[in-house]
Amino acid sequence: MRFGTALALLATIAVLPWGRASIGAQTPSLGEILSASPAADWRPLDPENTLYIQLPAGRVIIELSPDFSPRHVANVRALARAHYWDGVQVTRVQDDYVAQWGWSDSVAHPKGDAVDAVDQAEYERAAGSLPFTPLPDPDSYAPFTGFTNGFPAARDSAGTTWMLHCYGAVGVARGSAPDNGSGRDLYVVIGQSPRHLDRNVAMIGRVVSGIELLSALPRGTGALGFYATPAERTPITSIRTGSDLPAAERAPLEALRTGSGTFKKVIESRRFRREEWFVQPTGRINVCNVPLPVRAKTAR
Amino acid sequence: MRFGTALALLATIAVLPWGRASIGAQTPSLGEILSASPAADWRPLDPENTLYIQLPAGRVIIELSPDFSPRHVANVRALARAHYWDGVQVTRVQDDYVAQWGWSDSVAHPKGDAVDAVDQAEYERAAGSLPFTPLPDPDSYAPFTGFTNGFPAARDSAGTTWMLHCYGAVGVARGSAPDNGSGRDLYVVIGQSPRHLDRNVAMIGRVVSGIELLSALPRGTGALGFYATPAERTPITSIRTGSDLPAAERAPLEALRTGSGTFKKVIESRRFRREEWFVQPTGRINVCNVPLPVRAKTAR
Numbered sequence: 001m002r003f004g005t006a007l008a009l010l011a012t013i014a015v016l017p018w019g020r021a022s023i024g025a026q027t028p029s030l031g032e033i034l035s036a037s038p039a040a041d042w043r044p045l046d047p048e049n050t051l052y053i054q055l056p057a058g059r060v061i062i063e064l065s066p067d068f069s070p071r072h073v074a075n076v077r078a079l080a081r082a083h084y085w086d087g088v089q090v091t092r093v094q095d096d097y098v099a100q101w102g103w104s105d106s107v108a109h110p111k112g113d114a115v116d117a118v119d120q121a122e123y124e125r126a127a128g129s130l131p132f133t134p135l136p137d138p139d140s141y142a143p144f145t146g147f148t149n150g151f152p153a154a155r156d157s158a159g160t161t162w163m164l165h166c167y168g169a170v171g172v173a174r175g176s177a178p179d180n181g182s183g184r185d186l187y188v189v190i191g192q193s194p195r196h197l198d199r200n201v202a203m204i205g206r207v208v209s210g211i212e213l214l215s216a217l218p219r220g221t222g223a224l225g226f227y228a229t230p231a232e233r234t235p236i237t238s239i240r241t242g243s244d245l246p247a248a249e250r251a252p253l254e255a256l257r258t259g260s261g262t263f264k265k266v267i268e269s270r271r272f273r274r275e276e277w278f279v280q281p282t283g284r285i286n287v288c289n290v291p292l293p294v295r296a297k298t299a300r
Numbered sequence: 301m302r303f304g305t306a307l308a309l310l311a312t313i314a315v316l317p318w319g320r321a322s323i324g325a326q327t328p329s330l331g332e333i334l335s336a337s338p339a340a341d342w343r344p345l346d347p348e349n350t351l352y353i354q355l356p357a358g359r360v361i362i363e364l365s366p367d368f369s370p371r372h373v374a375n376v377r378a379l380a381r382a383h384y385w386d387g388v389q390v391t392r393v394q395d396d397y398v399a400q401w402g403w404s405d406s407v408a409h410p411k412g413d414a415v416d417a418v419d420q421a422e423y424e425r426a427a428g429s430l431p432f433t434p435l436p437d438p439d440s441y442a443p444f445t446g447f448t449n450g451f452p453a454a455r456d457s458a459g460t461t462w463m464l465h466c467y468g469a470v471g472v473a474r475g476s477a478p479d480n481g482s483g484r485d486l487y488v489v490i491g492q493s494p495r496h497l498d499r500n501v502a503m504i505g506r507v508v509s510g511i512e513l514l515s516a517l518p519r520g521t522g523a524l525g526f527y528a529t530p531a532e533r534t535p536i537t538s539i540r541t542g543s544d545l546p547a548a549e550r551a552p553l554e555a556l557r558t559g560s561g562t563f564k565k566v567i568e569s570r571r572f573r574r575e576e577w578f579v580q581p582t583g584r585i586n587v588c589n590v591p592l593p594v595r596a597k598t599a600r
Binding site: 093095096121123137138139140141166167168176191192193194195196198199200211212215216217218219270273275276277278279280282284285286287288289 | 393395396421423437438439440441466467468476491492493494495496498499500511512515516517518519570573575576577578579580582584585586587588589
């Protein structure tokens with residue numbers, strides 16, 4: 001679906017009255033849609049674009065987003081390959097905001113932290129030929145919202161696109177001066193989407209598995225949710241790309257293609273909730289409330 | 301501010317281009333605004349509309365919302381007064397969704413659960429003379445959003461108003477058949493605002509202190525985030541209204557009045573972020589991203 005369609009859909013919704021939505025007669029449920037989906041609507045995660053964070057309690061798995069931040073993603077990949085983060089810690093968990101891990105001014109890299117800031121901000125880019133599956137409903141922050149190759153994204157009428165701070169989104173922490181961040185310190189959104197951060201920071205992907213290993217950590221009691229004492233920090237054993245792990249240690253995950261017909265059905269099933277529980281099917285959705293299905297590949 | 305103003309503001313924003321916001325020249329920061337606020341812009345929490353949930357690790361404090369759900373709030377107050385929930389447990393924590401506590405079909409009240417469902421749904425009401433401080437920015441779910449007596453709320457052009465499922469919102473769990481819930485089982489939002497629940501369930505208030513005691517609990521691994529085994533549940537010692545606690549045990553909290561001039565400045569300071577860190581001040585906000593300041597009263 002091309003960008004022109006988003007404009008057309010938005011123009012349509014703008015003239016509709018804001019009354020109660022009437023429920024679609026036979027909208028199938030999310031489970032029914034996924035069960036009926038053709039195998040071709042799913043894509044395996046690319047090991048080179050998958051980041052595994054090993055914690056004592058399990059693994060957090062991130063899909064990287066080189067379409068939006070190629071230099072930052074290449075930098076993160078190189079840091080993982082150099083085992084740069086081995087022994088790093090989760091240093092900050094701020095309720096309804098972010099969990100953050102990495103080396104920083106207060107937690108120095110044991111061999112010295114000589115990583116340069118990435119030379120481009122990559123806060124946004126020209127949409128060019130990137131695919132875009134638009135949502136028809138309005139958004140508080142951006143003129144058009146939708147999905148590009150598995151990631152929530154926005155566009156404007158000038159043809160600029162950017163990734164969104166939805167739950168699970170991963171960004172490159174940076175200092176208060178607007179440099180671009182070195183990647184030594186990363187964060188993930190664990191609360192209401194802080195969309196005011198959009199276009200203010202480079203984003204490198206989103207968590208596709210294991211976010212509860214970060215989102216359920218105790219909140220830090222220091223300023224901005226940093227832990228008050230080092231003992232409170234959670235250790236991270238290692239951070240690796242999938243391609244640097246033995247094949248047997250990679251998670252066999254596949255993601256629903258956001259350009260697929262199945263994903264468009266997923267969107268409609270969530271805009272109109274037809275389950276018995278719902279009195280009011282709503283008929284609208286925010287981009288950060290649309291599920292992005294990821295599942296374990298099964299033998300076929 | 302009356303409802304007519306919301307319409308006027310929305311009409312204004314609708315014709316603005318969706319370009320980058322330019323930063324307000326001298327927007328003060330949130331901290332500066334609150335420091336300069338007059339005492340009259342704050343209101344003490346009413347002990348009769350404050351609910352204290354005592355956990356082993358501390359207290360969760362909820363402000364009740366009788367404007368929106370008078371029967372459900374009266375029911376919850378009566379249940380607390382009868383010590384109905386003493387010894388209850390947190391039975392469900394679903395990541396990016398809700399934490400839930402109470403008696404249920406699977407966790408029966410020790411003396412039998414004979415609480416009837418409340419006789420009115422209270423999912424929405426006529427706005428009548430309720431105050432409303434509107435936001436000028438669009439929302440994905442509702443025609444008009446803003447704040448009523450401390451709570452995020454929406455309105456439509458028919459004069460109906462309803463509370464919103466923002467982070468920290470507390471609702472009355474109910475079964476899959478659309479009854480109204482008995483209040484025996486309550487939940488709080490701990491992730492991206494699940495606004496599709498709006499107008500599908502009665503809401504009784506929002507957490508004003510201690511939400512991290514619920515939001516950082518381990519996630520349940522059973523269906524819908526229910527704990528797989530009873531041993532995983534967190535015990536709740538008691539749930540009481542402030543008016544049933546000795547005065548010395550009440551938290552000395554006061555909330556910023558959402559109809560005050562100070563609150564309007566808070567909204568603008570969050571719509572336009574002027575802190576040095578921000579490259580892009582955004583110039584817009586979603587109703588669930590507006591902070592609702594609550595502070596400890598200090599002697600004056």
